[in-house]
Amino acid sequence: MKIAFATHYDILNRHTWHRKMIGHCGTNYYKALALAKQCESLEYIGPLKENYSPIYKYIFKTKNRWHKHFTKQVYQPWAEKIVNQSYASQIYQKLLDINPHIVLCPDINLASYLECKQPVIVWTDSSYAGLMNFYPDQTNLCKDTLEQLIAMDKLTYDKCSYAIFSSDWAAQKVIDIYQVDPSKVKVIPSGANVECNRTLEDIKEIVDARPSNQCKLLFLGVDWYRKGGDIALEVASELQKTGLNVELTIVGCQPFQNDSYPYFVVNPGFINKSTEEGLNKINKLIAESHFIIVPSRAEAYGxxxxxxxxxxxxxxxxxxxxxxxxxxxxxNGKVFSLNASISDYCNYIYNIFLTYSEYKKLALSSFNEYQNRLNWTVATQTAKELFMDLI
Structure with a gap:
């Protein structure tokens, strides 16, 4: 089985990943690496160029200024039809040379205007409709952008053989909003964007190395408010007041000015995962932590x-x-409602941590969830079965 994997950027060159897109690019990178092990051949298509008249760039800039200063709404030039038709044309030309069995697009806009003889599959975290008025940067969109995003959603779900999403929430959104045939909408949880050859014995050693006299919490996120950084900080503060020795490490953002953060907070700021040094730092911080606490207000996956x-x-x-x-x-943890109180979080952490044998059981169970469900090998094996049905 030969698969063409299309992205608008160079998926194999981490240095070309934009800071705001590192998580998204990383997901597609690890997805592609795992797929390559499952199929006969994986052919990469990308980076793609902006192959349209320069006059359109002037038009896009003018529209952007208009909406920014007059309508006070958000305009997204990448959603313009001409941009994505250009991408589709470039992908089509590449397909003539590659002649794959299947075309896989991890971004909806790349599939929307693509016409080819091969089955097209979209595998992503969410539809555009699912993100509208959910993510802050997808709120207050101008009419043009709204219409373009909805049009791309509809075109893609009409033509694709499968629309694969990483969560039940995203899949159900598409079925509810666009009345897509449920038989073509599939859920395959994404894996961890890390290289992992750890065994259960390794994890036991990692867990045993964590201190039992200090609860180490880790917040990871570039967007402080959307990811619930303020909630994580309140939880750590209240736990400290109960007498529990707590350390909260904040990675990805710097919410405090002039280093004026509380004494129980460690704030190394943004660490670039696209470098080996940065990835090693983050992996070390995760391994040393008792809990990841990211109480997001909006999250397509995570x-x-x-x-x-x-x-x-x-x-x-x-x-x-x-x-x-x-x-x-x-x-492998616990989810709370958006209106949960800080004490709800604190009670959970306090009770688990003080019964440390129960914490260790939960930690090992968390690794078991990773091994059985939340890794790219399992995800791509499931995807391969779907792909084989098409060819």
Whole structure:
């Protein structure tokens, strides 16, 4: 089986990944590496160029200024039809040379205007409709952008053989909003975006190395508010007041000015996962932590939770978006409702940590969830079975 894997950027060159897109690019990178082991040949298509008249760039800039200063709405030039028709044309030309059995697009816009003889599969975290008025940067969109995103959603789900999503939430959104045939909508949880050859014995050693006299919490996220950084900070502060020795490490953002953060907070700021040094730093921080706490207000999926489980670290988050597909209460952490009180979080952490033998059981169970459900080998094996049905 030969698969063409299309991205608008160079998926194999981490240095070309934009800071805001590192998580998304990383997901597609690890997905591609795992797929390559499952199929006869994986052919990469990308990077793609902006092959359209320069006049359109002027038009896009003018539209952007208009909406920014007059309508006060968000305009997204990448959603313009001409941009994505250009991408589709380039992909089509590559397909003539590659002649694959299947075309896989991890981004909806790449499939929307693509016409080819091969079955087209989209494998992503969410539809555009699922993100609208959910993510802050997908709120208050202008009419043009709204119409273009919805049009791309519809075109893609009409033509694709399968629409694969990482969560039950995303899959159900597509069925509910667009009345897509449920038989073509599939759920395959994404894996951890880490290289992992750890065994259960390795995890036991990692868990045993964590201090039992200090509860180490880790917040990972570039977007402080959307990821619930303020909630994580409140939880750590209240736990400290109960007498529990707590350390909260904040990675990805710097919410405090002039280093004026509380004494129990460690804030190394943004660490670039696209470098080996940065990846090693983050992996070390995860391995040393007792819990990942990322109580997101909006989240399409959350690969960080899978990564945490790969180190035997339980996860604490919210019952929103795709998170409940990953985190199963009593197995690899706990999800709370968006209106849960700080004391709800604190009681859970306090009770688990003070019964440290129960914490260790939860940590090992978290690794078991990673091994059985939340890794790219399992995900791509499941996908391969779907792909084989098409050819």
């Amino acid at each position: 690969n960080v939770f899978c990564e945490a489980n790969s180190f035997g670290v339980p996860c604490i988050s919210t019952n929103v978006g795709g998170i409940p597909t990953i985190i199963k209460d009593t197995l």
